[in-house]
Amino acid sequence: MNVTEAIAKALKEEGVEYLFGFPSNPLFDTGAAEDAGLRTIITRQERTAVHMADAIGRLTSGDEVVAFACQHGPGTENSIGAVAQAYGESSPLVAIPAGYDRAKTDVDPKFNSLVSYQSVSKTCEQLSDPDAVGETFRRAFTAARNGRPRPAVVEVPKDVFWEEIGDFEYEPSSANRAGVDPDAVPAVADALVDAENPVIFAGQGVHYAKGWDELKELAETLEAPVATSLNGKSAFPESHPLSLGAGSKSEPGQLAHFLDECDVLFGVGCSFTETAYGITVPEGKTVIHSTLDPTDIDKDVGSEMALVGDAQLVLDAVTDAVAERVDDDRGRFDDVAEEIAAVKADWLDEWEPKLTSDETPINPYRVIHEITNVVDPDETVITADAGNPRDFLAPFYETDEPLSYIGWGKTTQLGYGLGLAIGAKVRFPEKLCLNIMGDGAIGMTGLDFETAVREDAPILTVHLNNYEMASYDTPFGGDFADVGEALGGYGERVEDPEEVAPALERAIEKTEEGTPALLEIITAKETELSRPDLE
DSSP states (O other), X not given: OBXXXXXXXXXXXXXXXXEEXXXXXXXXXXXXXXXXXXEEEEOSSHHHHHHHHHHHHHHTTTSSOEEEEEOTTHHHHHHHHHHHHHHHTTOOEEEEEEEOOGGGTTSTTOOOHXXXXXXXXSEEEEOOOGGGHHHHHHHXXXXXXXXXXXXXXXXXXXXXXXXXXXXXXXXXXOOXXXXXXXXXXXXXXXXXXXXXXXXXXXXXXXXXXXXXXXXXXXXXXXXXXXXXXXXXXXXXXXXXXXXXXXXXXXXXXXXXXXXXXXXXXXXXXXXXXOOTTSOOOOTXXXXXXXXXXXXXXXXXXXXXXXXXXXXXXXXXXXXXXXXXXXXXXXXXXXXXXXXXXXXXXXXXXXXXXXXXXXXXXXXXXXXXXXXXXXXXXXXXXXXXXXXXXXXXXXXXXXXXXXXOEEXXXXXOOTTHHHHHHHHHHHXXXXXXXXXXXXHHHHHHHGGGHHHHHHTTOOXXXXXXXXXXXXXXXXXXXXXXXXXXXXXXXXXXXXXXXXXXXXXXXXHHHHHHHTOOEEEEEEBOOOOOOOOOOOO
16 A cells, blocks of 8 residues: 555545545555545635635534645645635644655745645645554544644655555544633623623634533523624524624624623633624623634633633533522523514614615626525525625624524635535535625636536525625726626626525536526625724
8 A cells, every 4th residue: 555545544534535635645546545435525715625624614504624735836835825814714624745855855946836735725734654544644633633623734746655564454533522611700790790781702613512502502601692702603503582693894783783782701612802793892701712723822811800711611600600609590691682572673773775776787796685485494504705795794693593504704705605505505405505705716716616616516606796896996807707607607797686585596407407606786886895893
């Protein structure tokens, strides 16, 4: 057995079902990955392949760590941005870039992925010893699976792939959870119970911990409203009377209102990273921070108390402690729910003219409104690309089903959403997988719509075409419905607001028949975002 075959065997033993990437890498070129029982998926550019792996890791709460492979040099140069995206969004995957021959690794101007990927990966090492395949990949998968999920990178020099190693047995890694310090819980419970207006802020860590039921139980026991990060969106059912929606660059009015009014803010499964795509913690609040990664504590936002551990275990412990301190009915649920509903109603009334606008070109908020009316959010995985598509969608699209919305909140690449949608469809073929992208995004990764066609992943792509890059007054052109048709999918151009809903229904029907669909919707140059100011 050579190293290539051993790597493929290790991937299979680790439970990897998919290998995404781009030739030339011996894992693809020799057929070793397919011989080991992996489904190999080749994209038109490396970045999309990493995004597909990223989606599966996040949508399975890290239970499935997917692999990516690419060629040395150009392949690693093209993919580093996507690995950086996965790192910023805490997405688990194992990247296997080929490297130059060992003798040339450090020779200028060779691109050294061992060095270059270190700042955007949880672990990064070079497989220079052919006999170390087992221990090297076990370390990589252990890193990706445990603690804060992030990419692990193993660079394999070209000449190492062909080295013979004889018999090879592999022992897969394990996944473990970190519990909370029980001595730290009582003080947190006291602070939450004593608070006049507590607010819970849930991040992506709740998804990874599968702590959805525990989050709901704490909210109802404490009778406190819940906001989420964009990555945490869908961790708490947004139809729930205590839901405040997701914080982002654009967010619901009730979120800002309650964030301003709160006296204690309990963040769980979140990093509290200061970013344009997250909440701004107002001054004068008591902050309790629970995270799996202790380096998040006091990184950007100071906290009075902290709990380190798996979000489900933290929530379970805190809920038990809170329940011991309160009666079954604290008597404020209805008041809190009514206040949320009233503020939300006022906010929606303010936005109603845009959401139902008959203007042409079509107001993009009308598109979002029609999407919310047409799709079944419980049977849909939806994502929106960077910039305006994200900002239009996030406040107004509500979902109750965990892991039905893929968001992000830190580093954000144009074109990210297409790969996320294709990856979601590959893993969950029974779901409607929908991505919304603008002119800049479709120009960067749009040709990978053909990957969806070729790989039998019938996604729905909605292109908001206003013929410019966001609000930067940079003109773009193109007829992308025709591009969708030319790439083998279904394409339709929509210019009448009354045709948005029927076009969505036609496109969804096409995806159900097995054909990827691309709707090009001609939209107005909308610049107003829902970003309520804190008082």
